[in-house]
Amino acid sequence: LTRYEGFVFLPFLAVAAALLFDGFRRPVDLLRGIGWSLLGLVPWGMLLWWLSTRGFGHFAQYSKRAGHDFMGAIQSYFIMAEAFLIALPWALTAPVAIFCAVGALDAVRGSRRRRAAMLVMALLFLAWLVAHSAFKAFQIRYFYPLFPLFLILAAHGIRCTSGWACSLDLRRFKRYGPFRGGMERCGLILFGAFERLVVRFLRMERVLLAICFLSSALLSGLVLYYQRDSFGGIKRAAYFLREEVPRKARILSDETTKLSYWSGRRIRKNRTDRLRRGDYVVFNDFYTANLRRREKRLQKRYRLRKVFEDRSELVPLLPDIMTHPRYKMHHPGWIVYKFRKQRFRTVVYHVEGKKRRPPARERER
Numbered sequence: 001l002t003r004y005e006g007f008v009f010l011p012f013l014a015v016a017a018a019l020l021f022d023g024f025r026r027p028v029d030l031l032r033g034i035g036w037s038l039l040g041l042v043p044w045g046m047l048l049w050w051l052s053t054r055g056f057g058h059f060a061q062y063s064k065r066a067g068h069d070f071m072g073a074i075q076s077y078f079i080m081a082e083a084f085l086i087a088l089p090w091a092l093t094a095p096v097a098i099f100c101a102v103g104a105l106d107a108v109r110g111s112r113r114r115r116a117a118m119l120v121m122a123l124l125f126l127a128w129l130v131a132h133s134a135f136k137a138f139q140i141r142y143f144y145p146l147f148p149l150f151l152i153l154a155a156h157g158i159r160c161t162s163g164w165a166c167s168l169d170l171r172r173f174k175r176y177g178p179f180r181g182g183m184e185r186c187g188l189i190l191f192g193a194f195e196r197l198v199v200r201f202l203r204m205e206r207v208l209l210a211i212c213f214l215s216s217a218l219l220s221g222l223v224l225y226y227q228r229d230s231f232g233g234i235k236r237a238a239y240f241l242r243e244e245v246p247r248k249a250r251i252l253s254d255e256t257t258k259l260s261y262w263s264g265r266r267i268r269k270n271r272t273d274r275l276r277r278g279d280y281v282v283f284n285d286f287y288t289a290n291l292r293r294r295e296k297r298l299q300k301r302y303r304l305r306k307v308f309e310d311r312s313e314l315v316p317l318l319p320d321i322m323t324h325p326r327y328k329m330h331h332p333g334w335i336v337y338k339f340r341k342q343r344f345r346t347v348v349y350h351v352e353g354k355k356r357r358p359p360a361r362e363r364e365r
Contacts, residue, residue, distance in 0.1 A: 083332030
């Protein structure tokens with residue numbers, strides 16, 4: 001399930017259950033099928049329980065990001081949907097995306113059952129695209145719930161490609177093109193090489209499957225290596241707070257969830273107008289725009305002592321939060337800068353008191 005549009009899967013689960021019951025002949029098989037179907041309903045039951053106890057948590061975000069006028073909202077939704085479609089081949093990796101396209105084209109031209117399956121997949125993808133375009137937050141990880149559908153299409157595309165290569169007879173091309181006259185020997189050599197290197201290669205399903213697997217494994221490995229220090233500054237700041245900061249001290253930050261988890265301390269939401277002497281304030285440019293400007297503004301009002309600073313960097317192959325060319329979260333255009341190194345900074349200040357304001361006469365001077 002991805003957020004709340006998992007409800008879209010419910011009708012298709014009912015259809016699948018009906019098809020499952022259609023082949024039963026014995027009561028034992030029927031009971032077994034009902035049991036598996038009820039087990040499949042557990043995630044949706046958990047989702048209903050979550051909504052009843054916690055509420056629809058993202059309703060405010062949907063409404064806030066909708067825009068002020070109808071046409072402006074539609075335009076922004078279209079831009080977000082277009083960005084998801086452009087980024088899809090990168091998220092799947094090129095071989096998987098190519099075989100997905102082949103499988104989808106063959107399914108559309110195939111039997112009625114295949115066309116029905118393709119229609120179901122298209123409706124699910126459309127529901128997902130509408131929900132996430134309206135949410136207006138671009139993240140590659142939002143694709144992951146749809147990956148099983150794309151992998152099914154890719155597997156079908158591999159089978160179709162292999163079948164096409166097996167049915168291809170290159171001997172019928174010998175009467176055309178370079179096979180006439182003195183170029184016959186050269187043409188035979190070229191087509192022989194083509195048959196050995198390409199056609200025979202495409203006929204091996206395991207090789208095509210290995211290419212898809214290796215491309216996905218390569219992207220996953222590169223992400224694990226180049227993004228291994230994601231939120232590393234926040235984690236190291238949390239360890240500092242846990243080990244060096246007194247237990248009774250107040251800690252404030254723009255980011256509370258991760259800091260609280262890693263430090264085991266209560267983290268209050270940062271309110272710079274309510275700082276007190278002895279507080280510890282954590283700033284980071286993961287979630288804070290114009291960090292240096294905010295530091296300077298705060299230093300004009302309070303006497304601050306820097307007690308911790310950390311710098312980290314990564315290459316955002318799966319882009320999300322970026323600082324270069326400028327700070328922005330979940331921006332669809334950031335897919336262009338997925339190879340640009342991003343540098344982040346985390347600082348912890350100890351508040352030693354407020355600065356005294358100069359007398360009115362001195363301020364006038």
